[in-house]
Amino acid sequence: MAVLATVAAVLVPAASSAASSAPSSVRSSALPSVVAQPSGHHRAAPVAPQTVVIDGKRMRQARIALDRGDPALRATVKSLTAQADSWLGKGPWTVTDKPKPAPSGDPHDYLSQAPYWWPSQPKTDANPWGCPYVQRDGERNPEVDTGTDRPDIGKVFNSTTTLSLAWYYTGKKEYAEHAARILRTWFVDPATRMNPNLNHGQFIPCKYEGRAIGIIDFSQQYTSVLDALAILGTGAPGWTSGDRAGMRTWNKDFLDWLVNSPFGKEESAAKNNHGTFMDMQVAGLALATGDRSLARKTVLDARTKRIDPQIAADGSQPQELTRTRSWHYSTFDLVAYTRLAAIGEQVGVNLWAYEGPQGQSLFKAVDYLLPAATGAAPWPHPELEFKRFAASDIVHAAADAGDREARAAVPRLETPPGGDLWALRPAAEQLDSIAG
16 A cells, blocks of 8 residues: 555645546656766666557656656555566567468468357367367367467567566566567567468357457557557667568558458447457557547547447446456456557547436446445346456555546555556556456
């Protein structure tokens, strides 16, 4: 709780109640150009990264407070660097090293398998897959983590996000250099790069060579990679102009595929969390590649296209409550919404302020989770593996956006296993590990 109190004092300047509920970019105060270190050493103040979701100005404020010796932020950075250190000896990974290529035959094409589909027959020489496959919602088939790119792309996303943040706050060049190596290998180097499409995401053996639903393999985390690229772009060692140009080209090509391919159009039409995450990914990529009009339109459309049909008057998300992992999917969908709202801030759209015809809103959706998130009451819907901490980041996001109930709930949240990193990267992440 000391961390939260100190961070609040550092990141949210004292102001009127109206000011405290304004976007964080408006609340940011003027900062000195030179920061004095406790040792007497001086260095130039950090640059605010041009991030897509995370508030770069708040990151800059946190870095300055950290450089001044803030003890609470030092403790938080210790949690962050412990995670970063665990990545230093791992990777890089490449899409080209899976045992068999995607059905296209091109080893540069990404391949993943549907996580909740299982063989229904014994595997034999005549039926090596055990087909037909049947769905078991919420139960993850271990085949998903063998022979496909899915586990490796998760490592790429998580490692580069963590390493770039650790470099920004510590200046340790090994973090930036390793993040650069991982990104370059997966996305830029011609010998090992991934083609910018997801034509073979979440295939089902003997049934589909790829599905639109496989786009969520990227959409649930790729905006964090966009933020990592922005952080490295502030001058990270090992991240070259060629790397930046290569990633920009890849992102533009990937955005074009998302917007114009049949799979992309199908995923955009999805009515549940898949559609929300698709909007978040398209808006984030559009902002990162300079198409602010597409980013703004995507966020604006989400009001009636997503919030109205997905969130009920009481704040529940009926489509997510039908799942065997209803807690996970309710928090999961709100990760996309809160990140989409953060993108909206940058293009002049306040998604938090929107209310649907029955009073639906993001605030209500977060508040619906508060009794379970704080441990005050059990979650009253099906859940195979309840993890209370899964809601922690989205409650932080609502609190920062001005939700009084969420703000009061913050001290009672469960700390995620890797520590509460909100002070260093104020943007909701998926905190529980289930994927699909």
